[in-house]
Amino acid sequence: MKKIVIIGAVGGGATVASQIRFYDEEAKITVFDRDDTMSYAACGTPYAIGQVIEDPESLLVADVRSFKDKRNIEVFLRHEAVEIHRNEKRVTVKNLQSGEFFDEPYDTLILAPGGSAVVPDIEGLSTSEVFVLRSYGDMQKIKDHITRHKPQSCVISGAGFIGIEMAENLKHLGIDVQIVHRSPYVMSILDEDISELVRKELEANGIIIHTDTSISKTDQRNVTLENGKTLQADFQIMSIGIQANTKLAEKAGLPIGPTGGIVTNEFMQTSDPDIYALGDATENVDFVTGREKRVPLAWPAHRQAYLIARHLTGTAIAKNGLLGTSVVKVFSQTVGMTGLSETMIKENGLPYATVIHRGNSNAGYYPDHAKLTLKIHFNTETRKILGAQCFGGKGVDKRIDVIVTAMYGDLTVDDLQALELSYAPPYSSPKDPINMAGYKAVSK
Structure with missing residues (x-):
């Protein structure tokens, strides 16, 4: 029976534990976290403070008992991993309540230590x-x-x-x-x-x-x-800002990259093949440039959890680079982005042009419409999309998500005009802002 030890029980750590259990019913999985809560929706905390989310406990996705009863996974909160002994394949753990130290052996160790506010x-x-x-x-x-x-x-x-x-x-x-x-x-x-x-x-x-x-x-x-x-x-x-929690990895001699994250390969393994890492503390690569990139957001951590689980259970899937896709509510407006900003493009010395479409989120004659600005950067030599940003009262996430899909599908900016996107007056226009950006790009 394989013994898997996971350090960190929030998004990435709890998810990778669950994913491994889904594919492997026999493995012995043990999770340690120094906090006193686990598996909570961190992205919802500002809205709980603002009472938009009325019940803060609704952010608690799982607890120690449910992980044990439903998944047969042991979780120990208020326990901090203080040292990794790679040669002996064991972790020294401190019980923060009692002050006791003990060693936990592993066959596979997964680091999900997250990051700390600067x-x-x-x-x-x-x-x-x-x-x-x-x-x-x-x-x-x-x-x-x-x-x-x-x-x-x-x-x-x-x-x-x-x-x-x-x-x-x-x-x-x-x-x-x-x-x-x-x-x-x-x-x-x-x-x-x-x-x-x-x-x-x-x-x-x-x-x-x-x-x-x-x-x-x-x-x-x-x-x-x-x-x-x-x-x-x-x-x-x-x-x-957020500083990656890498002290445990550094002490164990695992390489830290130029972005300050733990270096991982395409399967989220560190330089030690028996130690994986995921989430906010890891360094990955940029989807567009291939250069080092650290993206301390929820989506990458959850995706990486899946990749680790599949690699451990016999069906390896290599990671893609990260675009850093994000969206933020700003009172009545929304702003979203994916890929490279103009500053990043210039820093990488890429030939580029920009197309901007300013219009409506949906049919202007429909009562519920909003202004929307869509900005797309593309490589003038290959016509491939380098990044996009969008701001408006509604429909921002939809347009950014279409651009993400286009980038992953290796489409050019010119292909955007041909996308047959869903249309009805409450949702879009016969020529969606995405289509319009594609038409406008032709002249560039």
Whole structure:
């Protein structure tokens, strides 16, 4: 009987355990996690804080008992793996409740340690109420603080996914929000013109934004910025980035790549064939360029869990590169992207052109329609799509998903005009924005 040990019990770790069990009824599977909850929907935590999701416990997908009863998988929470002994194929684990150390043998080890929120070394930070949002426990702390202290204002450091989602949800609770962002424009993964649309929507909903600066000092409610401004905030949220949890892998001598993630091959194996890794802590490759890429999002972790399970159970499937497809709700609008931004294209020295279509999400005469901007970059030599971004009131996810499918299907930008996409006035137009972008690309 094969002994499989998994480090990490959230999205990637819990999913890979379940996937392996689906294909292998006999393997002995043991999971360790240092947190006190497992298998929760981390992406839903901002909306639970904002009370859009009324029951936070609905984010808890599974628990220790259900994993044991339904899947025959042992899960130990509040247990931290502290060292991997590769030659002896065992892991030293610390029981965080009792302080006891013990060794757990394995035939196969799977690392799903995730990532941690980056908290900069800021003068006086300990004097202020400061939170991060990376776990179910973090969510509970923020909710508890809001319930008990009823804060009226918050400064969010970072205008990425979490920062923007938290800005909307805190505003939903009636809290005044200011965002501080080091880059010149919000959501730095976007092109500047699409980012500006996001900024306008944030500001239209009362969010005050400070770009090209960062927090240099805090003193209780006083937040001093590098540009000299001083803000007032009852509490702060740090959402400036995610650092891969690679210390365990590094200590074991497993290679870490230039993006800061654990290096894996096409089957998610590390340099040690008996140790796999997946999720936020891993380095993968970019679908377009083939260069190193780390994408700390839910979809890659779940896909990688499936690939590991199939490789372990005899039907190997190699991973594709990652596009970094993402979508974010911004009050009444949505922004989505896939593939390379214009900055990334220039950094890679690729010949490119851009087509932009501004129109309606669906028939303009239909009462429920919204403005939509679709921007697509393509290689001028091969005509292959390099990336796309979309902003609008509805239908953004649909258009980005079509572009993703086109890229995976190796279609050119010219092929977009010929796609027979579904049409009825409530949903699209006879020539969908995707088709229109394809027609417009012909002239380029």
